[in-house]
Every structure is written in structure tokens, then in C-alpha cells.
Amino acid sequence: MRPCLRIVRAFLLSVAASAVVVPGVSAATADERAFSRAPYLQFSTTNSIYVVWRNDGPIKPVVRFGKSLNKLTGEVSNISESSGTGIVVRVSLGTNSETIPAKWRSLRTEENLKYRKLHSAPVGTFQYEVRLMDLDVDTKYYYAVFDGEKRLTPADESYSFRTMPPVGTRRPIRFWSLGDGGTGRQEQADVFRAMLDVTAREKHPLDFWLHLGDMAYGTGRDMEFQSRFFESYELALRSFVCWPTEGNHEGYTSKGMTGVGPYYDAYVVPRRGEAGGLASGTETIAVVASGAVERGKPQPKRPSAVRPARPSVVRGDITHGLGLARAFPSLFF
Numbered sequence: 162m163r164p165c166l167r168i169v170r171a172f173l174l175s176v177a178a179s180a181v182v183v184p185g186v187s188a189a190t191a192d193e194r195a196f197s198r199a200p201y202l203q204f205s206t207t208n209s210i211y212v213v214w215r216n217d218g219p220i221k222p223v224v225r226f227g228k229s230l231n232k233l234t235g236e237v238s239n240i241s242e243s244s245g246t247g248i249v250v251r252v253s254l255g256t257n258s259e260t261i262p263a264k265w266r267s268l269r270t271e272e273n274l275k276y277r278k279l280h281s282a283p284v285g286t287f288q289y290e291v292r293l294m295d296l297d298v299d300t301k302y303y304y305a306v307f308d309g310e311k312r313l314t315p316a317d318e319s320y321s322f323r324t325m326p327p328v329g330t331r332r333p334i335r336f337w338s339l340g341d342g343g344t345g346r347q348e349q350a351d352v353f354r355a356m357l358d359v360t361a362r363e364k365h366p367l368d369f370w371l372h373l374g375d376m377a378y379g380t381g382r383d384m385e386f387q388s389r390f391f392e393s394y395e396l397a398l399r400s401f402v403c404w405p406t407e408g409n410h411e412g413y414t415s416k417g418m419t420g421v422g423p424y425y426d427a428y429v430v431p432r433r434g435e436a437g438g439l440a441s442g443t444e445t446i447a448v449v450a451s452g453a454v455e456r457g458k459p460q461p462k463r464p465s466a467v468r469p470a471r472p473s474v475v476r477g478d479i480t481h482g483l484g485l486a487r488a489f490p491s492l493f494f
């Protein structure tokens with residue numbers, strides 16, 4: 162693994178306590194046989210959020226959601242080519258020149274081959290991406306993933322999220338920011354556990370999570386994302402949105418100029434200013450100007466403005482991300 166110039170950093174930014182209820186980050190996990198990549202949240206706004214997951218082979222995907230754990234009244238179940246109007250499907254079905262496991266050969270149907278392609282996921286992988294729309298602002302929701310009528314996620318309160326508050330809301334926020342985390346070493350687990358412990362002890366959950374890159378050493382391969390990011394952080398990924406940054410190690414297999422690779426398969430970020438701010442036109446650069454601020458207001462016309470509580474630390478990280486390559490994504494506040 163090529164050493165990085167960055168020093169390993171993992172810090173919690175705690176501005177102040179709030180009265181928000183701690184989400185139940187519990188040990189309850191999805192049925193391991195049900196998912197090849199457990200459900201995780203992406204790209205939240207004041208009135209929408211994505212739920213993404215993978216299965217070995219196709220299912221009849223259904224996401225139900227609602228404001229009560231036991232009353233999931235909303236539902237999305239239709240397949241669509243575009244997010245916002247249904248469930249987007251991406252698949253890995255091999256190629257004609259590739260040896261395909263016998264059990265998946267029958268999946269190479271004309272209909273399945275029309276789906277968008279995953280870059281390098283194991284053959285047989287079906288990835289489902291659902292944008293839940295028309296949600297209430299700053300509101301807690303629960304969700305569950307089904308295969309038809311069969312519930313795949315347990316009825317656990319950790320399968321929940323909170324939509325963003327209106328832009329300009331002035332109240333304390335908390336986010337978890339880390340980089341160079343995807344080593345698979347004990348230190349990665351220790352830092353994660355420390356975050357869970359602090360947020361639980363202080364009864365102040367995350368508002369969001371910002372990853373500064375190098376989340377899947379050594380080269381950001383699909384299998385490295387799976388073990389060193391998705392499985393390592395499964396408990397948090399189902400409750401909080403992780404806004405990603407492509408690090409240099411992800412750059413070995415994912416190309417910012419084309420938006421192709423395991424990194425781009427994994428994440429869903431705004432391209433057209435859907436989360437506030439300017440339209441970037443590419444998933445390589447995500448501009449987010451939504452939600453509460455610690456002080457001041459989001460400055461979408463000045464995206465380089467950084468308003469952290471500890472500017473020296475945060476500015477350093479973001480500057481580093483920008484410095485690696487023009488095409489690297491960054492988040493501005």
C-alpha cells in the first residue's frame with residue numbers, strides 16, 4: 162500500500178449538544194443471505210434521500226417508509242431508468258467472453274442486459290437505488306427493504322434517517338469526518354467504535370458523515386469497497402448519509418474524468434444542484450449547500466468558503482482533496 166502524504170486523521174466535530182433522539186445504532190443486522198451489500202443511505206436533501214443495496218441475483222425490490230417504525234405507509238416498487246421516478250437497477254452479468262457461473266447464465270436476458278452496468282462487481286450482482294421523494298423537512302423516517310412481500314431488513318429502528326432541515330437553519334450540527342480509513346486494520350474499527358460511543362454517550366447523533374477519501378485500500382476495487390467500507394461501517398451507513406470524496410487510492414480503479422469505476426457505482430451524489438448550491442454536472446464534484454449551519458449561512462455563490470468550527474483541520478483536509486487533481490470531488494460548506 163503506497164503511503165499517503167496525509168497524516169491519518171479521524172476526528173469528531175462536536176459543536177454542541179442538541180435534543181435530537183439518538184438513533185438506535187444496534188447490533189441488529191440484515192439477514193446476511195438477503196444482501197450482498199446491505200442497505201445504505203445516500204444523497205439526502207430536505208425532502209428526499211436515496212436507499213441503495215445489492216443482492217446476489219434479482220429480487221422484486223420494494224422499499225417502504227414512514228414516520229413510525231410499525232407504520233411504513235410510503236412505498237416505491239416500480240423499476241425505472243431514472244431516479245426519482247422509481248428504482249434504478251445496475252447489474253453485473255459478465256460478458257460473452259467471460260466465464261460466467263452456471264447459476265447466473267440464465268440472467269443474461271435481453272431485459273436484464275438493458276440495465277446499467279456495474280463496473281466490476283461480482284457477476285450476478287444486482288444493485289438497486291431508490292430515491293424516496295416528497296418527504297417532510299427535518300423529519301425522522303423509518304424504512305425497510307422487501308423482496309416482494311418478504312421483508313429483508315429487520316424491524317429495527319436503526320433503519321431510519323432524518324431529512325435535512327431548511328437551508329439556513331441555525332442550530333448546532335455534528336458530523337463525522339475522516340480520511341484514510343479503509344485499511345481493514347484494528348485502528349479503523351477502533352475509530353468507528355469511538356464515534357459510536359461518543360454519539361451514544363452524548364445523545365447527539367450525526368447530522369451527516371463526510372469521508373475525505375481513501376476508503377478502500379489498496380486500489381479501490383469493488384471487493385475492497387465491500388469489505389473495508391460497506392461491511393466495516395454497515396451499522397452507520399444505514400442511518401447516516403456518508404458524503405464521499407474520491408481519494409488517490411480509489412483513483413486507481415475509478416476515473417473522475419469519466420465517472421466510471423467502483424467508487425461511482427457505490428455512491429449517489431448530486432450533479433444538478435439538487436442538494437443546493439451550484440450544478441456541477443458530474444458526480445466527480447458534488448456541491449452540497451443544504452441543511453443546518455453552525456454559524457452563518459451556506460454560501461452557494463462562494464463554494465470555496467469553508468466555515469468549520471475548527472478551520473485549520475477541516476480546511477487542510479479539503480484543500481488536500483482539491484490538490485490531488487482537479488477532477489477530485491469535494492464538499493464545501
Ligand SMILES: [Fe+2]
Nearest residue numbers: 165167341375
Ligand atoms: Fe491515504
